[in-house]
Amino acid sequence: MRKLLSFTFIFISCSFIYGQEKLYKGRVLDAKYHTPVAYTAVYIQNTRYGTVANNIGEFSFTAPDSLNNVQLVIARTEYKLQYLDVDNQLDDEYLIALIPDDFEQRSKNIQDSISGSTGGFNSFIVKATNFVKDDWIPLGNSETNKFDFGRIQTFPTFNPIEGLRLRAGFASNSRLNPNLFIKGYGAYGFGDQKFKYRGELTYSFDKKAYHDQEFPKNNVSLIYENDIYSPGEMHPRSPNNLLLITYRRSENEATYRNFAEVNWDREHQNGLAHTTWIRKSRMVPQGDLIFQRTLGDMAFVDNSLHTTEIGLQLRYSAREAYIQKKRKRIPIEMTSPVFFLSHTIGLAEILDSEIPYHRTEISAQKRFQLGYTGRIDMVGEAMKVWNVVPFPLLVYPNQRHRHHIENNAFFLNRALEFVADEQVTLRATFVGDDLLLAKIPIINKLKFRELLSLRASYGRLSSGNQRGFANLDDINSEPVDLYNFPYVSHQYGSKPYVEGTIGITNILGLLRVEYVHRFTYRNHPDALLGKVRIDVIL
Secondary structure (H helix, E strand, C coil): CHHHHHHHHHHHHHHHHHCCEEEEEEEEEECCCCCECCCCEEEECCCCCEEECCCCCEEEEEEECCCCCCEEEEECCCECCEEEECCCCCCCEEEEEECECCHHHHHHHHHHHHHHHHCHHHHHHHHHHHHHHHCCEECCCCCCCCEEEECHHHCEEEECCCEEEEEEEEEECCCCCCCEEEEEEEEEECCCCEEEEEEEEEEECCCCCCCCCCCCCEEEEEEEEEEEECCCCCCCCCCCCCCCECCCCCCCCCEEEEEEEEEEEEECCCCEEEEEEEEEEEEEECCCCCEEEEECCEEEEECCEEEEEEEEEEEEECCCCEEEECCEEEECCCCCCEEEEEEEEECCCCCCCCCCEEEEEEEEEEEEEECCCEEEEEEEEEEEECCCCCHHHCECCCCCCCCCCCCCCCCCCCCCCECECEEEEEEEEEEECCCCHHHCHHHHHHCCEEEEEEEEEEEECCHHHHCCCCCCHHHHCCCCCCCCCCCCCECCCCCCEEEEEEEEEEECCCEEEEEEEECCCCCCCCCCCEEEEEEECC
């Protein structure tokens, strides 16, 4: 009996000793940029124990404590393979700094030097393209600077309202303060001879490696902006970062807008993000656009429209992760669906606000990879304004949520041509990969690719908001607290507005050239039936 008990005790003790597990956990960072390296493989060499880091570089796994001479292997594409001896490590968590593998950059430099040796113009084009793509340049030594100058891509633009527009801005980085960031820009239009500007002060609850937009964000921001805003060509919450030729169809249909806003922007590791805000805004009509109310034979003109609103936007993006290098935030996963849901409440008689309103929006975006043939980017959106509101607060086809995939603007319609308080839009863009152009060696070397797209919008205007058309019979019978619609504005008929394009994209990695054709509502006065568009694809 004593022998049996002794044997049982020894067996249990050995099982306990050899059955213990050791926890290996830590985080993988980029050694150069100090940002998380998502989806890195971490495993014990010559064993089956290991894991893949999550979308913010964190990893955790267990292995038997009996393993000796444990060496972790850390592997990720575009980084050098790294080994870490952990037997003598006292830390419970490992902070691993992966060194970028600059093979691709060295190959690119060799190609650039070859281009330079074969022609000065080729070398200039390569350098100019890279300069524009970088978008920001350090003010001072790139290893110690505290401010960057930019954005290069928005420095020169042209539009029919301002003519030539020059814009310059700056942004602080974490070397000034890892939690507090300031940025802004100033712009001048030589056509309207007006100065515009924007300033932002952002506090991040998490210390940042370089800038405030690093994933995941947890920021509170104070913003003041005084710039052009076209209700028919921009979403009310889109930043004024349009490139090259802007506001093409907004002459006499845009406003000058200034607003002050406080917002909280929060991104979660699971792909959920939310933004809450309060904004006080003032819009002043531009050019021949007027804010005019009509009552009987009398007309009343307002110099400006004041609103105060609060809002909430939710976004969900499955498997959201990024490659983050200084101010670049490049998505790793492009085929996962992205959903937006938002609601805005206009507050009447608060901070000089004039209009109460509710506005709801939903958007779904998805990229479909078609093998080696190419890809299709699909975006569907629906918007509704629930109240009777002046026309600058209605919905228009080009008020869209832009994220990672193609979501191009309608091109041939006037900015305020189609007015609605309920609207749905659908955009589909096909970009070829191994298709016709890829079969032509010289074109394939230039990486030009086929482009096809189709865009459609449809909506309706409620009877209350229809009173903005001054020719309706009941306009004289009751007071109407609405602005008269511009003469270019129309309601949708029984069919959607549709336009399509065919062209070439990825020219110099920057541009696309396409012919745009208008399929419906071709009988509208001054309708643009077809035109070639040159656009930036950054």
